[in-house]
Every structure is written in structure tokens, then in C-alpha cells.
Amino acid sequence: MRKTVYLFSDGELSRKDDTLAFKTAEGRRFIPVEDTGEIMIYGEVNFNKRLLELLAKKEIILHYFNYYGYYTGSFYPREHLNSGYMILKQSEHYLDETKRYRIALELLTGAGKNIRQVMKYYISRGKPLEESLKSIEKLLDSMSASKGISALMALEGKIRDYYYQVFDDIIDNEGFIFDKRTRRPPQNTLNTLISFGNSLMYTICLSEIYNTHLDPRIGYLHTTNFRRFSLNLDLAEIFKPVIIDRLIFSLLGRKMISAKDFEQASQGIMMKEKAKKTFVAELDAKLKATINHRPIGRSVSYRRLIRLEAYKLEKHLMGEKDYKAFVAQW
Secondary structure, eight states: OOEEEEEOSOEEEEEETTEEEEEETTEEEEEOSTTEEEEEEOSOEEOOHHHHHHHHHHTOEEEEEOTTSOEEEEEOOOOSSOOHHHHHHHHHHHHSHHHHHHHHHHHHHHHHHHHHHHHHHHHTTTOOOHHHHHHHHHHHHHGGGOOSHHHHHHHHHHHHHHHHHTHHHHHOOTTSOOOSOOOSSOOSHHHHHHHHHHHHHHHHHHHHHHTSSOOTTOOSSSOOOSSOOOHHHHHHHHHIIIIIIHHHHHHHHTTSSOGGGEEEETTEEEEOHHHHHHHHHHHHHHHHOEEEETTTTEEEEHHHHHHHHHHHHHHHHTTSSOOOOOOOOO
């Protein structure tokens, strides 16, 4: 599997023959293109058309993030696997309310069950989360009876409210109090971590969709519109609890990130560069870690799970096999 390259320094990213060169105040380093799948840019980085031509040729996606570390946009090379047939199937399932609801229900059910699995994991380690878990299980049981996608989303919002309420019990760190979910900008250290991690999850899902026949502009939970990709947001809902949230709990539990790694900025709280580098290094390790995947009878990486999720959705759209969202079994 090809690597993710993270660029935090300011500099210039250029084409050097058939490879990449990143020049900063500290010097120049080369980035081999053959084993690079995506580049995440956090610093102020200049590049030109020649570079984009090479990225397109080598099918390398470039994601860029703003000063605060949140996703801004992507250079998404010409879709090399997209097919007119699949776009028609995606559109058909989006425009047919019953078909769209079926996919949306499974996506949100999978997300809710993964939240439940995370809570069960910490209950087994002595955290007092039982009452909140009971409330979430009741909401999960009622999800299939909801009328329409808006009602589904409202139920999912209630599940997340109960879930976020137990973050303080799981983390047990006065430097990271949840209070309430805040975004754009996040207003405390924990919300900053969540937003930073979720932003990465969205881009990773986008990169994995690129390697399938699916068009990321057609999603089923998040409304398809003129402004953005949406299918990657859909798939991210399934994986945020088991990848991003678990990673945050682990980083704080092992004291790899502390309250000193944040600073007040003009638009809320932001992570310092050291904390960002720690986060992406641990996320990279998490994505490479493997678990036993029972349906296919072998171990796969967490990153591969995301690709497999997209493949399952393809099969559903083509009428080969009903889509069932991934649910963690640990």
C-alpha cells in the first residue's frame, strides 16, 4: 500500500525529473512517487503546473489544510477508475428515496454500533458508562422505524450527544474537558483534537474512494450539492469512532499530547506543530495495524477496511449484494 506524506514546513514542492523535491529553509529532500499515494500539506507550500501534471500521471492526491490544521481542499487527479455505469447507479440510488434511505440507514446503524463497541471496550476497563450505553442502544433499536433521512440524522445526533457525554469519563483529564461539541472554530483542547482527527478521516476516505469506481460527489447521508465531496463524509461516519476517537483516547491516556500542546489563536484553540506531528504519526501507525476480518477470513489493515467498505457499496449499487456496514468486533 502506498504511503501518506505529511508536509508541515513552509517551502516549495516541485517536480525533479520523475520524482518530487521538497525545498525548505533547512534544505531539500526527495519524495519518491512510486510508493506515494497522497500528500497532506499543512505548511505554506508553493507548487506549479508541472508538479500537478506529475501528480496526475502518478495518481497522487494532494490534500491541503489551513493554518489551524483543518481541511481546505484537494487536487484530485482525473478519475482513473470512474465509469459511466457506476455514476448512473449512484445517481439512481440517490434519486430514489427508498434506495437512498436503505443506504443511509445502514451507514448510520454502522456508525451507531461502532460507537457502542467503543463504549463497551471502556466499560470492560472499568469506566462507568452503562447508563449512557443503555440510552444509545434504545436509540439504535428505534432507528429502523424512523421516517426519512432527516429523522435518521436526528437520531444519530442524539446518539452522539450521549456518546460525547462520556468522553470526560473515558479521558479523565482536567486538561481535556469536553463541555460541548464546538466546530469552526473549536473552543477547547478536546474539540480541537476531534476536529483535527475528523478532518484527516474525511481526506483518507476520499483517497480510498479514488481507488474505486465510485464518484465521491454522490453521497447518501450528506446531501449532494455544488460545493463539495459527500460520499467520503458518509464513509467517515463508520470509522471515526473506531479509528479517530480511539486514537484520541490512546494519545491522552499515554500522555503523548498534553494541554501545553495547544495555544489560543484568533479563531479558537489550535494545536502546536509538535502535537500535529504526534497525532499523524500515531494515526499512520493505526491505519497500518491489522485486525482479523471475519467475512474474508484474513487480517487486513484499518486503512484497507475503508477501501473494502467502498467495494461493498459498489456491489450494493450493482445489485450483487446488500450493503452491510463494518462493525468492529473487538
